[in-house]
Each structure stands twice: as structure tokens, then as C-alpha cells.
Amino acid sequence: MPKSRIRKKNDYTPPPARQATNIRLSGSSWIAPIMLALFLIGLAWIVVFYVTDTRLPVEALGNWNIVVGFGFVAAGFGVSTQWK
Template identity: 40%
Template sequence: MPESKTRRKNRKPHDGDHSQTYDKPLPKWYKPVMFGLMILGLVWIMVYYISQTVLPIPDIGGWNIVIGFGVAMIGFFMTTGWR
């Protein structure tokens, strides 16, 4: 049987290699903001339904759902950078 090539274990990053930039720790505010946005979006939608479309902003109607999902999605997108 043919043998596969061995991998090099001691690979040095090139100058243009960005793999080392991901090792930096996150700021302390990142996780509370991330979870806060997800919870805020959920609460926004819950308030809209519980108040029977009167709150949080009565003049925009169904766009309250879009705002709630948008805020929550920003929080979910932040999870991609969470370590």
C-alpha cells in the first residue's frame, strides 16, 4: 500500500498569515453585550405580543417584530466571534 505524506508539525506563520490574530482575548464587555442583545430582542417581541401590538412602539405596527429579530440576530452574529 502507498503511504501518505507526513505532515510538518512545526509550521511557521507567514507575514500575511492572520491565524495569530485570533488568539487575542475578547474584551470583558463582549459577552454581556452579546447575551444582552439576544435577550433584548426576545423581550421586545414578547412585549409586542403580550401588549397586543400596543407596545413598544405603537405607530410602526408589525415592524416591531423586525426590530426585535434584528436586535436578537446582532447578538447571535456576535456568537461567531465568542471564544
């Protein structure tokens, strides 16, 4: 039985090097401060609610104050999606 030919693969040649490009941290300078502010407001809202034994920030809301605090945190995550 005849031997099959051995096919030689081409040697790997890396693609040409690209020059480094400057990466902007954010599209706008206001995104990061707003994001952090929303995180901190939400955290402070929840902490104040627990520390004051549910009397503050808004007593009429009752346990819905936790939802409001997490709403601020969720809004912070929403803003963080715009951070480039």
C-alpha cells in the same frame, strides 16, 4: 510463479505529547454580556409586542416590531461570532 515480497509497514508511533495550553474564553470581557443583552432585548421586544396586543413598544411600527426584535437577536448572533 514466484511469490511477491511482503512489505512491512512501520509501526505507528504517536506524536510526542504536547503540553496543555490555557484557552481564553473571550478576547474581550465585554463580548458575552453584550451578546446576552442583545438576545434578551430582542426577546423582550417581541414578547412585549405580543402581550400588549401590538400597542407597545412602538405602536407606529405595527408588525415591524417583530423585525426590530429579531434584529436585536440577529445582532446578538453577530456579536457571538467574536467570542473566542
